[in-house]
Amino acid sequence: MMSRAKHGSVFTLWVACWLLFAPAAPAVENRYVLVLYSNHRLLPANLEFEAGLRETLANSTELNAEFLDYPRFDGESYSRALTRFLREKYALRPPVVLVVAGEKALDFVLRHRAELFLRVPIIHAAVLRSFLQSRPPLPADVVGVPIEFDFPGTIELALRWHPHARRLVVVTGASARDRAWEAELRGEVSRFQDRVTAEFLAGLPTDAVLKRLSELGSDTVVFTPGYFEDGVGHLFSPRDAARLMAAAAAAPVYGPFDTFIGTGIVGGSMPNFAAMGRQAGRLVNDRLAGGAPAAPRLPEMMPKAVNVDWRQIQRWGIDPSAISDDAIVRFKTPTLLEEHATATIVATVVLLVQAGLIAGLLFERRRRRRIELAVQQQRFELAHASRLAVAGELTGAIAHEINQPLGAILSNADAADFLLASGADRRDELRAILADIRQDNVRASEVIRRLRAMLAKQPVDWQPFDLNGAVRELEFVLRAEARRRKVALDLRLAATAAILLGDRVQIQQVLLNLALNAMDAANGLPEARRAVAVSVERDADRLALVVRDRGHGIAPEHLPRLFDSFFSTKPRGMGLGLSITRTLVEAHGGRIWAESSPGAGAVFRVEWPVAGGAGTAEPA
Amino acid sequence: MTTPIPLIHIVDDDESLRTALLRLLDAAGFKARGYAPVGDFLLQPPPDGPGCVLLDVRMPGPSGLDLQAALLRQGSALPVVFLTGYADVVASVQAMKAGAVDFLTKPIQREALFEALQRALARDAADRAARAQAEQLRAAFAALTPREQEVFDRVVAGQLNKQIADALGIAERTVKMQRAQLMAKLGASSAAELGRLAERLQHLPD
Numbered sequence: 101m102m103s104r105a106k107h108g109s110v111f112t113l114w115v116a117c118w119l120l121f122a123p124a125a126p127a128v129e130n131r132y133v134l135v136l137y138s139n140h141r142l143l144p145a146n147l148e149f150e151a152g153l154r155e156t157l158a159n160s161t162e163l164n165a166e167f168l169d170y171p172r173f174d175g176e177s178y179s180r181a182l183t184r185f186l187r188e189k190y191a192l193r194p195p196v197v198l199v200v201a202g203e204k205a206l207d208f209v210l211r212h213r214a215e216l217f218l219r220v221p222i223i224h225a226a227v228l229r230s231f232l233q234s235r236p237p238l239p240a241d242v243v244g245v246p247i248e249f250d251f252p253g254t255i256e257l258a259l260r261w262h263p264h265a266r267r268l269v270v271v272t273g274a275s276a277r278d279r280a281w282e283a284e285l286r287g288e289v290s291r292f293q294d295r296v297t298a299e300f301l302a303g304l305p306t307d308a309v310l311k312r313l314s315e316l317g318s319d320t321v322v323f324t325p326g327y328f329e330d331g332v333g334h335l336f337s338p339r340d341a342a343r344l345m346a347a348a349a350a351a352p353v354y355g356p357f358d359t360f361i362g363t364g365i366v367g368g369s370m371p372n373f374a375a376m377g378r379q380a381g382r383l384v385n386d387r388l389a390g391g392a393p394a395a396p397r398l399p400e401m402m403p404k405a406v407n408v409d410w411r412q413i414q415r416w417g418i419d420p421s422a423i424s425d426d427a428i429v430r431f432k433t434p435t436l437l438e439e440h441a442t443a444t445i446v447a448t449v450v451l452l453v454q455a456g457l458i459a460g461l462l463f464e465r466r467r468r469r470r471i472e473l474a475v476q477q478q479r480f481e482l483a484h485a486s487r488l489a490v491a492g493e494l495t496g497a498i499a500h501e502i503n504q505p506l507g508a509i510l511s512n513a514d515a516a517d518f519l520l521a522s523g524a525d526r527r528d529e530l531r532a533i534l535a536d537i538r539q540d541n542v543r544a545s546e547v548i549r550r551l552r553a554m555l556a557k558q559p560v561d562w563q564p565f566d567l568n569g570a571v572r573e574l575e576f577v578l579r580a581e582a583r584r585r586k587v588a589l590d591l592r593l594a595a596t597a598a599i600l601l602g603d604r605v606q607i608q609q610v611l612l613n614l615a616l617n618a619m620d621a622a623n624g625l626p627e628a629r630r631a632v633a634v635s636v637e638r639d640a641d642r643l644a645l646v647v648r649d650r651g652h653g654i655a656p657e658h659l660p661r662l663f664d665s666f667f668s669t670k671p672r673g674m675g676l677g678l679s680i681t682r683t684l685v686e687a688h689g690g691r692i693w694a695e696s697s698p699g700a701g702a703v704f705r706v707e708w709p710v711a712g713g714a715g716t717a718e719p720a
Numbered sequence: 721m722t723t724p725i726p727l728i729h730i731v732d733d734d735e736s737l738r739t740a741l742l743r744l745l746d747a748a749g750f751k752a753r754g755y756a757p758v759g760d761f762l763l764q765p766p767p768d769g770p771g772c773v774l775l776d777v778r779m780p781g782p783s784g785l786d787l788q789a790a791l792l793r794q795g796s797a798l799p800v801v802f803l804t805g806y807a808d809v810v811a812s813v814q815a816m817k818a819g820a821v822d823f824l825t826k827p828i829q830r831e832a833l834f835e836a837l838q839r840a841l842a843r844d845a846a847d848r849a850a851r852a853q854a855e856q857l858r859a860a861f862a863a864l865t866p867r868e869q870e871v872f873d874r875v876v877a878g879q880l881n882k883q884i885a886d887a888l889g890i891a892e893r894t895v896k897m898q899r900a901q902l903m904a905k906l907g908a909s910s911a912a913e914l915g916r917l918a919e920r921l922q923h924l925p926d
Contacts, residue, residue: 500778500805504734507805507826511740514830518747533743540736584778 132162133384134195134217136209138202140169144339144359145373149201149226152377157384164195170204171277171328172335183212190217197387199223199380203231210242221387225380226373229401245379247402249356251281251325252288253369257406258321258354259295261366261418267320268296269313271345273327273336274303281325296321306330306341310348320351326360339363352416358407361430366416367408376402484555486680487609491555493616497580501547505540512537550576553605554612560603567598567636567643570608578615578634587622588631594638600708602688607645610692613681614647614704621651621702629701638710645706654696662694726841727771728752731761731787732803733779737826741774744830750837758782766796770848772821772840777804777811785811788818797847799840803828854920860906861921868902871895875911876918 135153137146146167154163166186198220200206206224209216224244232238232246259265270289272282282302289298301309309330313322324345326338336344339359346353346364358370379402408423410432423429437444491498512533519526519533550573575591582589600607611634618632629650637644654662663682685692690708728750732738738754745752751771755761758779773791775784782790788800802815802823812823821843822836864872867888874884881899885892908914 496806496808503805503826504737507803507828508734508737508740510827511737511744511830511833515740515743515747518744522747529743533740536736536740540740543736586783 131160131388132164132193132195133157133197133199133388134190134220135163135165135199135201136205137165137167138170138200138204138208139167140172141165141167143337145226145357146201148359148373149377149380152374152379153199153381153384154377155374156378156381158388161384161388168204168208170202171275174276179208179212182208183215187215195220197221197223197384199225199384201226201376201380203227206231206242210238223380223383223387226376243383243398245376245399245402247371247376248404249325249371250369250404251285251323251356252291253404254354254356255288255292255323257367257369258323258352259292261422262321262352262416265319265321266296267316268292268298269301269316269320269322269351270298271301271309271313271322271324271327271341272303273329273341274331274333275327275329278303278325278327278329281327285323285325303331305332306334306336306344310344313345313349313351313353316349316351318351322349322351322353323355324353325356352412352418361407361409364412365409366412366418367406367427369404370407371402371404483606483609483680483684486613486677487555487605490609490612490616490677491551494577494581497577497584498547498551500584501576501580502544505544505547508540509537509544512540547576554608560606562601562603564599564601565604565607567600567607567645568593570604571611571634571636571645574608574611574615578612581616582619582632585619585622586627586630587619590631590633592633592635594636594643596638598636598638598643600643600688606684607688610681610684610706611645611647613677614645614706617677617704618647618649618651618702621649623651625651641710643708643710647704648701650701653698653700654694654702655698659694659696663692724769725751726844727767727769728774728837728841729761729767729771729798730754730774731758731779731784732774732776733757734776737776744833745837748830748834758784758787761787762790766794767798770841770844772799772801772837772844774801774803774837777802777808777815778806785814785818788815788820792818797844797851799843799847801833801836801840857906857917857921863905864902865898868898868905871898872902872906872914872918875899876915 135150137143137149139146150163150165157163168182194217198209198217200209200222201224206222206227209222222242224238224242224246227244227246229246229248255268259268268289270282270285272278272285282300286300289300292298301312304312316322322345324342326341326345327336328338328341329335330341338357342353342355342357342360342365343363353365354368355365356368356370358372361367361370379399383398406424406427408427408429410429412418413420413423413429516530516533519530554574554577571591571593578591579589615632615634622630622632631650633646633648635646635648637646663678682692685706688708690706692704692706694702694704696702728745730738730741730745730752732741732754733756735756738756742752742754752774755764758781761773773787775787777784784800784802788802791798791800799821800815800819801821802812803826804811804823805826807825815823821840822832824832824836861869861872870888871884874887879887881892881895885895888895903909903914906914906917908917
């Protein structure tokens with residue numbers, strides 16, 4: 101305890117300093133506001149209050165604060181000493197407005213008003229309504245908005261959020277203030293008798309309180325207004341007490357002050373200390389502006405709100421839907437969207453657009469691929485159709501090739517019939533006949549096999565093959581057709597293997613188309629010019645398939661359009677043969693062109709670059 | 721004089737088929753001979769015995785149709801039966817116009833083949849008989865004296881003996897005698913028969 105003498109010397113020193121450094125300040129300019137707090141300087145509620153107050157006051161308004169330090173300091177003599185101190189302290193420099201925070205400060209000022217700040221208007225704040233109602237009405241120049249701590253509302257809240265709770269533990273302290281709260285709470289708790297069993301931990305040592313709290317079961321909720329002093333005389337701020345309790349308790353802890361939020365309590369129905377400060381600040385501003393306080397305009401009471409710590413809601417598994425919409429939820433980690441709404445929305449939109457774009461591109465790619473496949477399929481179908489058309493042209497030649505052996509077989513069989521009917525022993529002859537039948541059968545089926553290979557609708561088969569072999573396989577049908585058309589056919593293969601990578605049947609189709617074209621060119625010409633030459637040529641870096649005729653040649657104006665679709669100079673031509681031929685050649689990485697001097701026939705050259713590594717060794 | 725057995729000439733470049741046909745015809749009692757290309761057949765002395773030609777339409781070098789044309793130019797009367805691996809309308813029309821007996825598509829049913837060959841041989845035989853008869857007639861006509869031929873022409877032209885005698889400045893009796901002589905030489909018994917002979921003589925093949 102500080103002695104009065106010491107107080108006096110501090111005061112004297114303070115006044116001396118003030119006289120030394122601030123005598124020039126004119127009294128009329130004095131716009132400072134004195135705040136008298138009931139409790140001590142560092143009480144969280146006071147800090148909150150002052151923050152709210154400062155925030156509301158104009159920057160030019162000077163603020164000074166005094167603290168009654170209740171309940172740590174109390175009693176008549178303290179009260180007297182403090183009055184004298186304040187009177188002397190502020191004698192030369194009285195505040196323009198006095199703000200009193202809390203019942204104790206209001207009570208103190210009103211009791212000592214004759215000696216202290218007689219004409220200074222008073223604004224009260226954070227004063228319980230019950231206190232105002234218990235005393236005579238305030239003088240007209242003492243105004244403020246009363247408050248109410250909502251103990252029953254907070255307990256009600258706790259019981260609503262924990263519907264299975266059967267026990268209510270109420271913790272209070274040992275100071276006079278604490279005892280007053282305890283008394284109030286004992287009265288309130290009786291209201292909940294039918295729902296829960298109440299247990300008071302009142303005025304116990306903190307250790308005992310914490311131990312007890314740590315043993316609580318899940319059917320319990322704790323309510324505490326905190327305390328200023330425990331049973332063994334240790335001093336606390338109610339918030340620190342609440343923090344200890346919340347940390348130790350095995351059950352959810354509720355409290356009535358918003359300063360408790362963040363200490364580990366779940367929440368409660370609370371007035372807001374910062375709001376009280378702001379309210380007081382507005383009244384101060386009014387007063388400084390010269391306006392008389394218009395009492396009817398003031399709210400009847402400071403509003404209360406449910407404050408809640410989201411972390412505790414989750415910790416105790418409280419149903420979030422039980423939290424009313426107007427509750428102030430703290431420590432709820434804002435979602436990305438809440439925290440950076442614009443950025444998040446922009447980012448999301450960008451992502452969505454991007455995703456959409458990617459999806460679109462993928463879709464487009466798939467579509468294109470499908471179309472490519474369809475085109476490829478169509479090209480394949482067209483090539484096949486064209487092959488069939490060519491086969492139609494070759495029908496005569498093919499029928500001849502097949503009917504020849506069939507005729508031989510039939511006649512041989514007929515001959516055998518006669519030999520057997522003759523009764524003579526002609527076994528040798530019969531054997532020869534059978535051998536011939538077999539041979540002709542093989543011959544016919546070979547023709548059919550080759551035709552099938554040429555005409556079958558089979559998927560493209562990409563493999564290396566010898567161009568010589570492919571041409572040789574077609575020789576039978578080319579020769580048959582040449583014979584039918586009375587065209588001399590000259591076939592020359594390359595001396596070395598001419599390996600090409602691709603689909604053999606398609607390349608055979610190229611040859612067939614070109615060769616038939618060449619034979620068409622020989623139509624109606626004298627015998628000497630009815631000649632077609634097919635050759636496979638192979639040199640260092642390319643393979644060529646060359647088809648020559650000795651017909652009328654190609655008119656120069658037709659050369660550029662020769663390979664276009666639906667371009668034809670034949671009376672019944674569809675104009676697809678050479679177009680398909682070029683498609684097939686280019687699909688194999690080659691190119692095709694025609695050379696012609698009118699009257700001297702035409703040369704169709706198909707060239708492919710030699711496949712890497714497939715070439716024969718060249719002389720160095 | 722014994723009639724020689726008719727010979728069937730098979731012209732087909734396909735050895736296998738040719739052999740089979742030769743075997744079949746041989747076994748069926750025909751007499752046949754095979755030739756590979758058309759040239760082989762043409763290089764042989766022209767067959768004068770009875771028979772026919774079994775000819776493949778499509779062959780390397782000159783075709784069956786070419787051979788048919790050549791035979792006609794040479795005056796060969798051998799009937800032709802065509803064989804083809806593929807029923808080609810243009811070729812068949814051309815062949816039939818040129819007098820082919822038939823146009824058979826391979827593989828050939830033997831009944832069809834034999835029937836066509838029989839017809840060909842029958843036509844050949846008939847041709848031959850007609851030709852022999854004409855030959856005979858021509859020889860008989862050639863045996864007439866110039867005066868007899870003159871009388872013949874006028875008789876056939878419908879002149880009376882008296883008119884002939886006046887025109888030729890000879891006696892009517894002489895005309896009668898020569899008329900009887902030429903009728904005996906030609907084997908005719910009446911003026912009407914002489915007229916028919918004259919008509920046939922006019923239409924004889926060369």
